[in-house]
Amino acid sequence: MHGRAVGGGRRRRGVAAVSGAAPTLGPVTLQVDLAPPAAAAPAPVGAPPEAPAAAGADAVRTDRAPSAPGLSPSRAADFGRCPLLFRYRVVDRRPEPASPAAARGTLVHAVLEHLFELPAAERTLEAAHGLVPGRWEALLADDPRCAELFSSDAERVEWLRSAEGLLGTYFRLEDPTRLEPAERELTVRLDLADGPQLRGIVDRVDVAPNGWVRVVDYKTGRAPSPGFEGQALFQMRFYAYVLWRTRGVLPKLLQLEYLGDGTVVRHEPTEEEMLVLERRVRALWSAVQAAARADRWEHRVSKLCGWCSFQSLCPAFGGTVPPVDPDAVERALGVRPDAAA
Numbered sequence: 283m284h285g286r287a288v289g290g291g292r293r294r295r296g297v298a299a300v301s302g303a304a305p306t307l308g309p310v311t312l313q314v315d316l317a318p319p320a321a322a323a324p325a326p327v328g329a330p331p332e333a334p335a336a337a338g339a340d341a342v343r344t345d346r347a348p349s350a351p352g353l354s355p356s357r358a359a360d361f362g363r364c365p366l367l368f369r370y371r372v373v374d375r376r377p378e379p380a381s382p383a384a385a386r387g388t389l390v391h392a393v394l395e396h397l398f399e400l401p402a403a404e405r406t407l408e409a410a411h412g413l414v415p416g417r418w419e420a421l422l423a424d425d426p427r428c429a430e431l432f433s434s435d436a437e438r439v440e441w442l443r444s445a446e447g448l449l450g451t452y453f454r455l456e457d458p459t460r461l462e463p464a465e466r467e468l469t470v471r472l473d474l475a476d477g478p479q480l481r482g483i484v485d486r487v488d489v490a491p492n493g494w495v496r497v498v499d500y501k502t503g504r505a506p507s508p509g510f511e512g513q514a515l516f517q518m519r520f521y522a523y524v525l526w527r528t529r530g531v532l533p534k535l536l537q538l539e540y541l542g543d544g545t546v547v548r549h550e551p552t553e554e555e556m557l558v559l560e561r562r563v564r565a566l567w568s569a570v571q572a573a574a575r576a577d578r579w580e581h582r583v584s585k586l587c588g589w590c591s592f593q594s595l596c597p598a599f600g601g602t603v604p605p606v607d608p609d610a611v612e613r614a615l616g617v618r619p620d621a622a623a
Contacts, residue, residue, distance in 0.1 A: 351616035352479035355517035365573050366581040370592045373614045378591040380427040387502040390448050392417040395466050405458040410449045448502055448541040455539055464489040470524045478567050484521050494534040497521055505545035519559050522551045574611050577619040
């Protein structure tokens, strides 16, 4: 996913939350080449089109503990990809460096969020570009590390232009003057009975006059190649499931907008899909807690290792895994390692 939350600071326009357990859109529709690709930094050799950001789209803040043992789409992907990475992010809560790609994602999302605060007729590409300097200053205030991302003013200016290019692609995909989102940057939470708290942040929720709900997520990278598209759809189904359970209405449409290459992916979920997702989440959480009890955090080597911030603590790179804090395990996952119980 895109690097949207460099410092974890994101404005939230609404909260959907409920305690309890409980319930997809149909075939995937892919639209390609709707806009020329926006400028983007080259990816490392062998990386997927949308390389993972330092802490993902719903980055975990290191300055506060989560409200309850829980799971987000990004962290679920971490565990599936590498349980040791999951431990470092969720249990140890180790800080990760900012990156230009992650900061660009955060900036573009902030501009698109604030664009919809303008009157409809004023939501032009020029207005979006005009929001960039202010949102950049806000990003610097939230995460001063971003000031160290560039070695020169020219490099920073070029980076800001690349963000403007992504905004240009967005305007070729949608006309914001014809949209009135019901919610932006919506925090969603669901306490799954006998399971974790499911949580995340939805970029945009649109509600049609007939009540149909569309969930929209912006991606500042390119659309994934075959073999890498599953996580993006899992994220959207995850959001659909939480909205379904908290509001009693299954979203009619899930829409992913890849600003890196102008691709739009649309999917209509079904209730059967939602029940499958619930079973998948429960199984994954059981595996997480089993790893926590056994204090066995497997490291898995893949092409994504080139993006990992924790190579110095990974056996695959000659590093040593530090002992885990049993209290941190219990706070994050609700169980203690057997050796410390």
